[in-house]
Amino acid sequence: MRTSGGQLVMLVAINCLLLCMGAVISGGTFLSLFNLQSMASQLPELALLAIGVMLAMCAGNGGIDLSGIALANLSGVLSAVIVSSFLSSADSELMFSISFIAVAVAIGLIGGTINGLLIAKLHITPILCTLGTQIAFMGLAVVVSGGKAVTVGSPDLLSRIGNDLFLEVPISFLIFAVAAIIIAAVLRFTPYGFWLMMMGTNPKAAVFAGFPRTGVIVSTYAISGLLSGIAGIIIAARNVNVKFDYGSSYLLIAILIVVMAGVKPEGGYGRVICVVLSAIALQLMSSLLNFGGLSNFVRDFAWGLLLLTFLAVGRYDIVGFLTPARRQTHPSASIPRTPNLNK
Helix, strand or coil, X not given: CCCCHHHHHHHXXXXXXXXXXXXXXXXXXXXXXXXXXXXXXXXHHHHHHXXXXXXXXXXXXXXXXXXXXHHHHHHHHHHHHHHHCCCCCCCCHHHHHHHHHHHHHHHHHHHHHHHHHHHHHXXXXXXXXXXXXXXXXXXXXXXXXXXXXXXXXXXXXXXHHHHCEECCEEHHHHHHHHHHHHHHHHHHHCHHHHHHHHHHXXXXXXXXXXXXXXXXXXXXXXXXXXXHHHHHHHHHHHCCEECCCCCCCHHHHHHHHHHHCCCCCCCCCCCHHHHHXXXXXXXXXXXXXXXXXXXXXXXXXXXXXHHHHHHHHCCEEHHHCCXXXXXXXXXXXXXXXXXXXXX
């Protein structure tokens, strides 16, 4: 299995370089407290989706979750419609906010579990399954909202989550940081993390070892859906309205973040800290392009080109004089030997 030390060092270096470039280009404005807070408040919704994509990729078998942003939008839209039917955001701000959060989290969890069950039980290829559910989630959001933006308003708790600071750090960023730490700890210290990585590295060995394949897959996509639900809450908290087509380019950027973090598309490798640093690097790049006055269309082109570049470079081990990385990876190097069941 590929080690993460080099990838981590590279991402730290990229972030430092971008900060220095921003400071030079802007004359120091880029590093102002206000600009750093602004970037930190924009990061969580996208980074949460990227962690979900990372988990799905780690599961192997072409695993990926393409439904993340669609499920996040559905969580916000459906939650706003349901809660608004019996509560007013103006009259019962706290109860509206709590109900909105609970319903959005539940919808995200249910949507992710549906993805996991379809993949684990019906053996649908993950990329095709989540492409289908992406369209279904978006279509449901369109039907529920009538194709229009749904007003959430600015109830106190939601407004605080989206716009307030705690110790000069945006609350939404703190929520993302806590979620990232919890997931990193789960991957590092629980059997689920070992099962997930082993399934991605060598699924046959995992099956022979008696690992709960169905449980791992369903849990993985359920967690990804839960993260989408949290992202939907943050999106709603930062905006007065929620809409079915918010963040149309988020899927591309989330995949780019994960690829930049060194996650192997074939599965078995991924580290949350690298995804976090990769997301920060993308946010810094986006802000630098804004300082340069470039349009969103140019940025989308740049993200697509960057994604292709990292996918191509990721196929090779630069340290090994551009030797294909797959040739240096052998299942026996990273997978415990299982007993011969035929004896």
